[in-house]
Amino acid sequence: MLSERKRSVLKAIITEYVNTAEPVGSRALARRHNLGVSTATIRNEMADLEEMGFLMQPHVSAGRIPSDYGYRFYVDHLMEHDQLTYSEQDLLNQLVYIKSLEADMVLATASRLLSQLSNYVGLITSPRIHTGRxxxxxxxxxxxxxxxxxxxxxxxxxxxxxxxxxxxxxxxxxxxxxxxxxxxxxxxxxxxxxxxxxxxxxxxxxxxxxxxxxxxxxxxxxxxxxxxxxxRSRVFTGGAHNILGQPEFQDVEKVRHLFALFEEEALLLQLLQREPGITITIGQENRLPVMQDCTVVSSTYTVNGKSTGTVAVLGPTRMDYAHVISVLEHLTGCLEKAFSSHDDEDRQQDAVF
Amino acid sequence: MLSERKRSVLKAIITEYVNTAEPVGSRALARRHNLGVSTATIRNEMADLEEMGFLMQPHVSAGRIPSDYGYRFYVDHLMEHDQLTYSEQDLLNQLVYIKSLEADMVLATASRLLSQLSNYVGLITSPRIHTGRxxxxxxxxxxxxxxxxxxxxxxxxxxxxxxxxxxxxxxxxxxxxxxxxxxxxxxxxxxxxxxxxxxxxxxxxxxxxxxxxxxxxxxxxxxxxxxxxxxRSRVFTGGAHNILGQPEFQDVEKVRHLFALFEEEALLLQLLQREPGITITIGQENRLPVMQDCTVVSSTYTVNGKSTGTVAVLGPTRMDYAHVISVLEHLTGCLEKAFSSHDDEDRQQDAVF
DNA sequence: TGTTAGCACTCCCGCATTGAGAGTGCTAAC
DNA sequence: GTTAGCACTCTCAATGCGGGAGTGCTAACA
The missing domain is CATH 3.30.390 (Enolase-like; domain 1)
Structure with a gap:
């Protein structure tokens, strides 16, 4: 078990790194998060955390960055709940009132909003429909x-x-x-x-x-x-271009493979076949080589109590997990409302599914 | 009017540049295309062609590259017809026999093939349907x-x-x-x-x-x-990732804007609103700032003699024009066959349009 | 025993310098 | 009109050189 201080150091490092995308040094950490101890102490804690596998050092005289395992510990034990701003909520709430009854349109818009609110890539699968007899x-x-x-x-x-x-x-x-x-x-x-x-x-x-x-x-x-x-479920990919603003996607060759993946609908479907509730796969936890430094956070939504689809965000492992989860939770709610509102019988006829 | 020799020099330069993406020098040109004159003569011709606006020099001691105007002259007067290989033809011919009657599926596949055969981006609009009373x-x-x-x-x-x-x-x-x-x-x-x-x-x-x-x-x-x-017409974008292999798209910021464009369906539709037949817009001829060094080659296809859609390829101005045109021509034929085959009455009911 | 200040050390990164190479334009000869 | 030769220009990759950030270690201190 990690000491309380180690936990706060790890949390501070992840918070810092998620914001700056630069390796975090002891001095910067002491300056911006008042941990109440000196840089030397922080350095000792960092050395410990590295040995335990939570942190990594790109090279000997750089700061530390979180490892996949570090992120995993963070999302499982350290992360705090994030609250969406009202304007963010409003943006998502629009989905419920979209005039067009076409499911396609709703999901395409949703995937774009997802990207816009996260700055990563939004992925949404349409639910299977043929569940009955x-x-x-x-x-x-x-x-x-x-x-x-x-x-x-x-x-x-x-x-x-x-x-x-x-x-x-x-x-x-x-x-x-x-x-x-x-x-x-x-x-x-x-x-x-x-x-x-x-x-x-x-x-x-x-x-x-x-x-x-x-x-x-x-x-x-x-x-x-x-x-x-x-x-057949379909996949809607939205705002793929947004991740090009992230520093980890400045390498064109890497981006190319990722964008090729976005056109492989079958592969994406498989990837987005998820357990109900929030699921997070971090870095190496993803099987695909293209995604070894990406994280996918997903949530499922349910229509008519039966058929379920997945909404997900794909981004770098250095991701604002708390925020993304909030966005996904809110979006899930909106989609469920959008697809099962009072006039659902009508909608069912008009919608693609 | 250009002398015969100037025409062959221009043509040779464009051919060379399209293949290598490197500025073409007089020596390389003399070595690989036997123009029957010395490098000095070629240099003189090049200087003339540059003055006339067909060529440009990135800097004083580099070779020449074609200007937009040079490409324009090339496609209008110099380009020779290109013949697709049998395997290329076969790839496109599959479209006619696609099992699924859904127009979506045909067009999505077509846009991907278009990209695959050109190494650029394939764009296809579905035809409008509501043409009657x-x-x-x-x-x-x-x-x-x-x-x-x-x-x-x-x-x-x-x-x-x-x-x-x-x-x-x-x-x-x-x-x-x-x-x-x-x-x-x-x-x-x-x-x-x-x-x-x-x-x-x-x-x-x-x-x-x-x-x-x-x-x-x-x-x-x-x-x-x-x-x-x-x-509403829809736009199918295929193989966008393929242009990331082209040297002119190594700048992530540039790519980002282009990929953002690919998600702007309304803008694309406007862009692909084209005259019947083959249309080419080169570089600056495109209005959008993002596309100032891109070329769009398009062709239209007609379904039921009335509603028409556009198939297009977007790539760098340094494009294999002849090949792209052949691909487009063949694809146009395939789509028309696919959508107006013997059982067209059935198809009309089943297809999205 | 845990914490802290100080210091030597390491490594990255940006910057300037340099030389090779490619290509040109010009001139003079053919 | 064409060509060989040459001086000149410019890019590009390689090299070398501080400055800076950050570390680990040691020794002193509570």
Whole structure:
């Protein structure tokens, strides 16, 4: 266990380093944080802390900088809660009242705000939607050449799609098709409905409805597309350019790899697959080589009590952890409000998810 | 008019500079391009070309580099046609056969390919869709709590949206509402249908349908959302990180501004509003200060003979113009094929636009 | 035993200097 | 009109040289 004084020295060093990005020397520390002891004592404490793995020295006559382990101890034991200013809160609160009901727009804006308020990179994943079970498929004959396909799920989602009919289709065919699809698929969890299952269904159907070959495949296609688009989460990256102002990202080659990562949606999704609540991975704790001196702080948000997405900030390990966490907590709240406000039934239809 | 020899010297310098990114000296030029004259003669020609504004000298004892005007002359008069390799063509051809029918996916992939094949940044705008006139609005009573809104246009688009009904609505109300909306809006070009017009309609309607207050606003809302999402083009930026390999983008501050631009969708859209065919804006020809040493080469693609989008490459003025143009031409063809293949009616429903 | 002042030592960083190299313009000869 | 030669200019990388910041150690002190 660390002595009280060691804790305050470590905390002071991290606070100082986060602000200045320069190695912290004993003199600067004594001057700006009144620790009540001399520089020599601080030096002794620093030497101890270094030996214990909390600090590092870039070279022999430089000040100390925190190690990953030092940051870890800081976020676990030393960090104090940070309060957002009112103007920061207001900025985030706007999200709840965004006019556009499109989820895309909300999340894109949110990721940009996240970056703006943290000066790092904002990352947000959209939640998966297909969490329920399919309850029914209906086909409605709209006009000579148009039909409407409706897919219902047990958690209240309705997907609808207009289909163009081949000339020779009759109403009774359409109805029997809908009944057949419902019969075979109703009750299944969405994840189970795959291309393979649809293919089987397809070949079964072909035996009975030879003349409607084309139409059947269109229904299956529409269903498939919906499943695909809903099963896939998207990632919104906002304000990536902001980290270019940070001193640790002055090396173009390094930045290049990082920005390449931001375009790897699949990789990001994996990276942002997180436990509920606030999660922090510091430096080496990140597996990817590109991120060995980056920290990701993330939080999850929940829509309709079920499907969850992640909001995260990626920045240098020298990060203002307390502030970032406050921003994330507030943003999480805003997103949950934005997506489950009073008119949620409407919203659900209009939103991409 | 430039002498034949001056033209070959200029062309050789540009070719050389595009490859090496280093100022081109007379000796290097004589060695690598057999122009059949001595370095002294080349020096004289270079001095002339500089005086005429085609070349510049970073400092007195450096080689020459092309000016914006030099590049302009090159693309207008000297450039030769470039042929894509088969593997490059294959890469682009994949786009036509992308399984996913989502336009988003096609364009995002295309922008990435564009970057990959050029080593610069790929920019693509999705075409605007709302080019026709509204012909009818239909409301269909699906179940006790659900109605379907259908919006038809004269160029064959159909938008559909499921609406949740307030408890007390009756079928005849729904029908009369649809008739009223159609009566007031049919025949109008899509651009004319704005929030303001809908607001007027809304207040008129309230007088007659006091009890359906809520429902009416939902229909208007759905219509509005559709108009918004369709009237707005999106921009897909791909492979931005690739230009970080180019020597002109080693300055982080410069890169920062450029990357900030890539997140300004509105600005990009404006920038990519282009004449049909290949357009090139070189260096200072671009208005934005960030882009004073960048070139944008763009081409337009057309879907359904009407709505057009832009594909473009943004890179340093020292750009492999011939190659970029070939890539753009080929890509344009692929996109047009991808979006207007045989099953285009289906596609139109499924695609975002 | 813990704390502090003092001091020698180390290392980075910015600055000026220097020499090699590349390229030019000019001149004179062809 | 073309070319060889040469003096000149300028950049760039390498080198060397304090100044400054910060440390660890030692010895004195409470």
């Amino acid at each position: 399919l309850t029914a498929i209906e086909l409605i004959h709209l006009s000579r050449r148009l039909a409407l396909a409706l897919f219902f799920t047990d958690n209240g989602q309705v997907e609808n799609r207009v289909l163009v009919l081949p000339p020779e289709v009759e109403s009774r065919h359409i109805e029997s098709l809908a009944a057949y699809f419902t019969h075979r698929l109703a009750g299944r969890p969405m994840e189970e409905i795959t291309g393979q299952l649809l293919d089987e269904l397809y070949s079964e159907l072909l035996e009975d409805h030879i003349q409607n070959h084309d139409f059947i495949s269109r229904i299956a296609q529409a269903l498939m597309n919906w499943l695909k688009s809903g099963g | 509204l012909t009818a609005i239909e409301l269909i009573h699906l179940s006790r709590r659900l109605a379907l809104a259908l919006f038809f246009t004269d160029n064959g688009q159909v938008e559909n949206r499921v609406l949740v009904l307030p408890p007390e609505v009756e079928s005849r109300h729904i029908e009369s509402l649809a008739a009223y909306f159609t009566h007031r809006l049919a025949g109008r070009p899509m651009e004319e249908i704005t929030g303001q017009l809908l607001d007027e309609l809304y207040s008129e309607l309230l007088e007659d349908h006091i009890q359906n207050h809520d429902f009416i606003s939902r229909i208007a809302q759905a219509l509005m959302n559709w108009l918004k999402s369709g009237g």
